[in-house]
Amino acid sequence: MAAPPPVLSIEDLNVQFFTDDGGIKALDGVSLTIPQGKTLCIVGESGSGKSITGRSILNQIPRPGRRVSGRIRYWRKPDEAPVEISALDPKSREMRAIRGGEISLISQEPMAALSPVHTIGNQMREAIQQHLKLDRKAADAHAVEMLAKVGIPRPADRLSNYAFEFSGGMRQRICIALALACSPRLLIADEPTTALDVTTQANIIDLLLELQAELGISIMFITHDLGVVAEIADEIAVMYLGRIVEQGSSVSVFQDPKHPYTRALIRSIPSMTGERGSRLDTIRGMVPSPFNRPSGCTFNPRCDDFMPGVCDRLEPWADNPTPDRVVRCLRYSDSTKIEQLLGAQP
Template sequence: MLPTRTRPDQEDGRHRDEGPSNGRQPILEIRNLKTHFVLDEGVVRAVDDVSLTLEKGATLGVVGESGCGKSVTARSVLQIVGAGGKIVDGEILLHRDGSVVDLATFEPRGRDIRSVRGREIAMIFQEPMAAFSPVYTIGKQIIEAIRVHTDASKVAARDRTMDLLARVGIPQPKRTVDQFPFELSGGMLQRAMIAMALSCEPDILIADEPTTALDVTIQGQILALLKSIQEETGMSIMLISHNMGVIAEMADSVAVMYLGRVIEEAPAWDLFDEPRHPYTQALLQSIPMVEETVQSRLRSIKGSVPNPYAMPKACRFHPRCDAFMSGTCDVREPALMPVGPEHRAACFLVGDVEHE
């Protein structure tokens, strides 16, 4: 269910037009990124001309079904796309104090990108059990991350590790620091991963499905923890999820992806109040609402995500779209067009809409 939260422009009963991006400066800009996988079966265009902007101190939500390219986009930022994957075009601009570097030009195994990973940009992975090594204790792995990026001694790094474990709500950190990953529950292991991600005080945190496989209570605790840390440190967050409720709770702005492309982007409340793309509308309609009766049948998006080796021609969503227009949607591919202040959508139904 979508959480209840006061819309920012309704807090004082008046509409506030704060201008583009509320005056925030970008800290990470992804421009026309293309990440492809060359495999025996063919080429998978997992990320195909994606542009996103993450602002300082803000949370960017990236949402879509499994297989739409969310995680590959995130992994491309840190050059960890995996076997067969390669950034073939585009820029990933990291804004530092007084300078800008293009992470897409760094060698995946080079010293430059390794100095960014963990120190300036950290990542919470989808499966913490897979991300932690099973043969080393939680503490040893966090200590190693601290010592790689700082000049802290082993004793100081251990003390900081215990402080971090306590900070993320893990009880008995002196005991947990010497435990192995399999000795922790899913919720505690996710907290330990957050502790490791925060160990070097990164400017950017990429959270890839941070609440997957956790029960609702633990999900709420993890999201509250991320919010609290962001408010305390001013950290920027790229939050990747297929859960629209989580995105509504956390994000300042939202990008909706489908088959490797951004098909709609807007400030969070604009997107939830007035989604313009049929795919975004379908995602929101598939969420259970409080006012619905128990007997109400949940709506679903017809069909399934197409085979990545056989992308639909023209508009990629047209085989599943209830608003499909023959002779248009199956002939041309729509571009992202402005449909309102800071709101863009890639659909022929809204492409000619006038806006101020």
């Protein structure tokens, strides 16, 4: 029996930003799949390309960025042939039906995502009528139902309120209601809890987990907070400078991180129990400028396991040290292949 198809797959995606100072590789050969009904977390520091990955799926790469190569396929139904999102015109009818309807987005800053001059009811009605073809009354009823589902008290009375009349946590709940209103199959959550307080963040994470169990949606959750990752992820993809350096199931990556970057990230979070006040393990240096990417493995100048003459000369490729893990690190690659490639170099 073949495994059920994923909701979405990205294959060897390259995105570049064409600036006056030259091209910047924002995504460099990103490949991943989002399994049906599960949560994939994209982890990375600022500039790692995690948000651009999300925007690529929506076919909304901000200018001057452009997809150079690679493809994104999306399965509208598990038993149908996939749609190639990357080949669609961003403004086409089909893409617009998918974006917001079948694949929706929650962004980091709910105040920026909601219109300040339209009521919540107005905004929800617009989205619902656009995608679900309901009349005004039915659309309103559906909006009330969604707001109740995300835990807004007295939803029917609040349709006529504006975004500023809600607290930060409530605004993010409204964004979630909006994103889920048209029963999407895939939800892209781009740092949805970063601007929120810990108690509110905990409530939003619980809400997403509940809604996922109830509606069976797949979630791509973008964050830099490993604590949040552990709370919500089924699978993890760690990104560094536009590349996925490690990918695997959440439990196995946390228990046995392979890539030196993942290991260092996990070590650098202060713990809530155990010894305190001691020095934290850090990653030396900082994320290099995208104009000045190190040769070979882009992590090599900061890596504790740096192999001189190897890591700075060869670009690591994706390897599987264990069946369910993908790692891009030459430490885990076949040494004869490395020698062959090094020998082929001038």
